[in-house]
Amino acid sequence: MDWILTHGDTDGMCSGAIALSAHEGRKVFFSHPSGLAEDLRQVDGDVIICDIALSSVHLKGVMSELERIKSGGNRIVYIDHHPLPKNLKVEQFPGELVNSTMSCASELTYTYFKDVVPADMSRVAIYGAIGDYLDRTYVIEKLLTNWEKRSLYLESGILIQAIDSTGRDYESKRKIVDLLASNRTPSSDEEMVGRAIAEAIAEEEMRNRIKEVVKTVGRVAYVLDLQWSMGKGAVYARAYGNALIGVGAERRKGYIDMSLRTTSDQLNLNEIITTIAPRHNGSGGGHPKAAGARVPEGEFSAFLKDLDASAAEIERKRTVEY
Ligand SMILES: [Mn+2]
Known part of the structure; x- marks a missing residue:
């Protein structure tokens, strides 16, 4: 076949x-x-x-x-x-x-x-x-x-x-x-x-809920286990967490699956993720402004700190360069 x-x-x-x-x-x-x-x-x-x-x-x-x-x-x-x-x-x-x-x-x-x-x-x-x-x-x-x-x-x-x-x-x-x-x-x-109309209605509810439940780790804002589109979760988490990077994450079989989004032209999420995910026994990648990753559940908070540190480092370098 x-x-x-x-x-x-x-x-x-x-x-x-x-x-x-x-x-x-x-x-x-x-x-x-x-x-x-x-x-x-x-x-x-x-x-x-x-x-x-x-x-x-x-x-x-x-x-x-x-x-x-x-x-x-x-x-x-x-x-x-x-x-x-x-x-x-x-x-x-x-x-x-x-x-x-x-x-x-x-x-x-x-x-x-x-x-x-x-x-x-x-x-x-x-x-x-x-x-x-x-x-x-x-x-x-x-x-x-x-x-x-x-x-x-x-x-x-x-x-x-x-x-x-x-x-x-x-x-x-x-x-x-x-x-x-x-x-x-x-x-x-x-x-x-x-399906589309129901999803649009759910999105409006979820968007408002994210304003309440979003958490931040430095320059990273995240939502966990919303039972909803991780990509959209990442978009609204970044916006309402007033952050550089948004993460929509969910627990799955001992792992955390996540979508990541940024609007910054200075960050390349694909490069950041392919560098830091393996440090946490995870994997991932994607595009400069939209990427995905998976790490073991126990590594999630260390991964977020590492993500923040990488963003800070890139921000610092770029600022010095210009
Ligand atoms: Mn594609």
């Missing part, structure tokens, strides 16, 4: 939908950087992987699975926009590697498949770009010229809120990917519209 492995956020799901519209009938499976090696073990055919960072900590396991898939005579296309780990030898990559940190994965996936997917799939690339805050690139702005921008914002708003409401419900996520791949709009699906 042939596969599509993709990330479960809006950008990942839009990438997956574009790949699925290029390869109807493939099995869509959701994965993430620390689970990728394990998830690849079930792959027994061609595979397209979208929007999943190659993490330096898990690189060995991922590469050996990719080698196994390739040696079975199968084709691998790996499309991603996260920075490549320093220990990756690109020339030895066992498949096609499409990578740029300037665009979202949906844009890269659409560009890769544009000759084989219906032209209407360009709006799915735009939804994905909005989902990852990467809609102001040359390609996306050009694609937008053939659409009514304001209407696409409604569609992407419904899509993004509905996806946020799915959490780890992979069956619902798969239905959304199918809908997008078959060129239907989010607004045409009653269940999605219902």
Whole structure:
């Protein structure tokens, strides 16, 4: 069987939908950087992987699975926009590697498949770009010229809120990917519209609750176990904690999973996280302003202190430089 492995956020799901519209009938499976090696073990055919960072900590396991898939005579296309780990030898990559940190994965996936997917799939690339805050690139702005921008914002708003409401419900996520791949709009699906409105109402309540429960460690503001989108939790924690970095975290099987956000142009969360997470027996990474991490539960408070110290150090250096 042939596969599509993709990330479960809006950008990942839009990438997956574009790949699925290029390869109807493939099995869509959701994965993430620390689970990728394990998830690849079930792959027994061609595979397209979208929007999943190659993490330096898990690189060995991922590469050996990719080698196994390739040696079975199968084709691998790996499309991603996260920075490549320093220990990756690109020339030895066992498949096609499409990578740029300037665009979202949906844009890269659409560009890769544009000759084989219906032209209407360009709006799915735009939804994905909005989902990852990467809609102001040359390609996306050009694609937008053939659409009514304001209407696409409604569609992407419904899509993004509905996806946020799915959490780890992979069956619902798969239905959304199918809908997008078959060129239907989010607004045409009653269940999605219902989910989106309910999520928007929950967000308004949660936003106000975060004002009350946010905690700070120096320049870092965090919320823990809100049972809600960790990314949004991080955004509002930073805003209401009046901090440099926001963290939305939750306890999970002895670990703390978290999303991190900053609005500072001086910080690079990907660099900070890839440096400090391993010091706490954790892993993580992502983008300069949005990243994710996982550390053992007992390390969480030391990790936050380390995060604050790194931010302080960068702030101090930059101040001296200027
Ligand atoms: Mn992405």
